[in-house]
Amino acid sequence: xxxxxxxxxxxxxxxxxxxxxxxxxxxxxxxxxxxxxxxxxxxxxxxxxxxxxxxxxxxxxxxxxxxxxxxxxxxxxxxxxxxxxxxxxxxxxxxxxxxxxxxxxxxxxxxxxxxxxxxxxxxxxxxxxxxxxxxxxxxxxxxxxxxxxxxxxxxxxxxxxxxxxxxxxxxxxxxxxxxxxxxxxxxxxxxxxxxxxxxxxxxxxxxxxxxxxxxxxxxxxxxxxxxxxxxxxxxxxxxxxxxxxxxxxxxxxxxxxxxxxxxxxxxxxxxxxxxxxxxxxxxxxxxxxxxxxxxxxxxxxxxxxxxxxxxxxxxxxxxxxxxxxxxxxxxxxxxxxxxxxxxxxxxxxxxxxxxxxxxxxxxxxxxxxxxxxxxxxxxxxxxxxxxxxxxxxxxxxxxxxxxxxxxxxxxxxxxxxxxxxxxxxxxxxxxxxxxxxxxxxxxxxxxxxxxxxxxxxxxxxx
Numbered sequence: 001x002x003x004x005x006x007x008x009x010x011x012x013x014x015x016x017x018x019x020x021x022x023x024x025x026x027x028x029x030x031x032x033x034x035x036x037x038x039x040x041x042x043x044x045x046x047x048x049x050x051x052x053x054x055x056x057x058x059x060x061x062x063x064x065x066x067x068x069x070x071x072x073x074x075x076x077x078x079x080x081x082x083x084x085x086x087x088x089x090x091x092x093x094x095x096x097x098x099x100x101x102x103x104x105x106x107x108x109x110x111x112x113x114x115x116x117x118x119x120x121x122x123x124x125x126x127x128x129x130x131x132x133x134x135x136x137x138x139x140x141x142x143x144x145x146x147x148x149x150x151x152x153x154x155x156x157x158x159x160x161x162x163x164x165x166x167x168x169x170x171x172x173x174x175x176x177x178x179x180x181x182x183x184x185x186x187x188x189x190x191x192x193x194x195x196x197x198x199x200x201x202x203x204x205x206x207x208x209x210x211x212x213x214x215x216x217x218x219x220x221x222x223x224x225x226x227x228x229x230x231x232x233x234x235x236x237x238x239x240x241x242x243x244x245x246x247x248x249x250x251x252x253x254x255x256x257x258x259x260x261x262x263x264x265x266x267x268x269x270x271x272x273x274x275x276x277x278x279x280x281x282x283x284x285x286x287x288x289x290x291x292x293x294x295x296x297x298x299x300x301x302x303x304x305x306x307x308x309x310x311x312x313x314x315x316x317x318x319x320x321x322x323x324x325x326x327x328x329x330x331x332x333x334x335x336x337x338x339x340x341x342x343x344x345x346x347x348x349x350x351x352x353x354x355x356x357x358x359x360x361x362x363x364x365x366x367x368x369x370x371x372x373x374x375x376x377x378x379x380x381x382x383x384x385x386x387x388x389x390x391x392x393x394x395x396x397x398x399x400x401x402x403x404x405x406x407x408x409x410x411x412x413x414x415x416x417x418x419x420x421x422x423x424x425x426x427x428x429x430x431x432x433x434x435x436x437x438x439x440x441x442x443x444x445x446x447x448x449x450x451x452x453x454x455x456x457x458x459x460x461x462x
Contacts, residue, residue: 054079054096063098065090066135084109086135086459111416118339124415126342132419137410139425139438139454143187145170146450153181153189156449159441161209164434165232171217172451173209178202180209180219182234193234194219201228201236208248220248227257246274249429250311252332254278258311263291267300273309273319275334284334287319300364301372302357303349303396305379310429312385322378327391327411340391340415346376347396353377381406386433386456389413392423399424404442425454 055065070082077094091099113126147154157176164170168185171193178196183189195202205223212218216237217230227248228239246259256277263270270291274283289307305323312318315332327340357371365371377396384392391411399405405424412418425431425440432439438454 052096054081054092060098063090063092063096067133084133087132113416121336122338122415124338124340126340126411126415126417128343128345130409130417130419134419134421136419136459137421138457138459139423140457141452142437142455143453144444144450145172145183145187145452146444146448148444148446148448151189156181159449159451160207162430162432162439162441162451163209163211164432164437164439165211166213168434168437169232170439170451170453171209171211173206173219175206178204178206180206180217180230191234193217193230194228194236198224200239201230203228210248210251212251213253218248218251222247227251242276246276249309250315252311252315256332258286258309258317260307260309263289267297268292271307273307273317275317286317286330286334287321287328289321298368299370299372300361301374302361303353303374303377308380308383308429310383310385312389313387313433314389316385316389318383318385318391320380320383322380325379327383327393329415338415340411342409342417344379346379348376349373352398353396380409382428384427384429384431384433387435390418392427394428425452 055063065081065083066086068081068083072080074080078099079092079094079096081090081092083090088101090101093099109131111131112129113124116123116125145154146156146159149155156172156174158174159172160175161173162171169190170183170185170187172181172183173179174181177192178194180193181189182191182193194206196204198204203219203221203224203226205221206219207222208218208220210218211232215232217232219228219230220226221228222245225242225245226239227242229237231237242257244261246257246261249258249260251257256275258273258275261272261274263272268291269289271289273286273288275286276283287307287309292301292304305321307319307321309317309319316337317330317332317334318327319330320327325342325344329337329340331337354373357373358365361369361371380393380395382394384394386392390413393409393411395407395409397407399407399422402424404426405422408421408423408427410418410421425438426442427438427440430441433456436456438456440452440454442450442452444450
């Protein structure tokens with residue numbers, strides 16, 4: 001619900017007591033001598049009468065307010081209302097009718113953090129509070145692909161990957177069929193690419209898909225450690241075998257790959273983030289998530305700190321380990337560019353969280369396993385980087401009234417904390433940002449996999 005502001009005009013009806021005055025000129029200066037009681041007396045009677053209200057819950061956009069801070073009136077009777085929530089000044093005439101609104105682009109709010117340099121790397125230290133309100137960002141659903149029944153081309157088994165080309169065509173990686181399903185920007189099915197099998201251009205366990213600006217499509221087969229290349233119209237071109245199995249996060253324009261390597265299955269777990277260079281035999285280890293070898297075999301720790309990572313379209317690597325609120329941004333060669341820190345209070349594990357993990361690992365519990373819960377949740381869950389290098393950090397804080405909605409902290413490309421925003425879409429590192437659109441892999445109310453496209457709307461200029 002929008003916050004609304006009622007602007008009141010009042011008539012002042014007063015009883016005026018005309019006290020005695022003496023006026024004289026002293027050294028060219030006019031001096032007025034007043035009696036103690038004042039012109040209106042010691043206790044004037046003031047009556048207020050409401051004339052009109054401006055704004056309201058059902059008001060049009062030009063007469064609605066998010067967080068009004070101040071109001072002034074000029075000599076012609078026009079009103080100027082400062083609305084910091086919408087970062088604008090609205091002008092209304094003497095009758096309360098809208099005249100114009102002007103964004104305060106040159107009056108950015110003051111950032112209260114600080115920038116330091118540690119070991120030659122710039123560190124942006126953010127406060128708990130954001131620069132802007134949540135209203136600066138919103139998503140509007142435009143398209144949904146996937147059904148529980150009906151035409152086979154829309155019956156996904158499990159979606160393992162997604163990408164979008166410059167024309168808005170969607171490439172959806174369906175795990176069950178081991179194929180890429182292609183749809184146009186209106187959601188019309190066009191064709192499939194690849195098929196299940198072990199021959200050239202065939203796959204057994206596809207886990208990743210990416211469209212290259214050059215007009216090629218990459219698909220990674222985890223089981224066979226094959227990177228398979230197709231043309232966008234579906235023609236098989238080539239494939240190459242990698243030195244180890246991993247899940248790719250991004251392939252840069254030089255063919256180098258940032259990938260995640262699992263060290264052991266749960267409950268031991270652990271993984272590494274690596275970058276594989278075509279010109280080097282050994283990959284660069286970016287970060288490591290430690291294994292949990294201290295647990296009994298029947299115990300599994302849940303909601304524990306983990307690695308989160310995304311790679312921007314420019315090839316910059318953004319990663320963090322959620323035991324602390326710190327993000328590290330590296331260039332495509334793995335050299336640190338900046339670190340981002342933010343003050344935060346850890347969320348306590350709620351009963352709702354406990355029930356979620358008990359449902360998630362119901363089979364483990366039925367088999368005699370035990371879940372080990374922390375007192376507090378980690379600092380964040382996941383990371384997504386948009387085309388402008390803004391960083392969306394998915395936190396554990398839930399959006400009330402939703403099952404999957406979470407609050408996200410948004411950081412600018414300079415590392416400053418912009419806003420805390422509730423997002424109901426399943427935004428994570430596998431989502432795709434393209435031309436003011438967001439594409440996300442989700443499930444519908446019946447649990448069926450779907451792909452949704454959202455229009456992205458910003459109400460500020462960074």
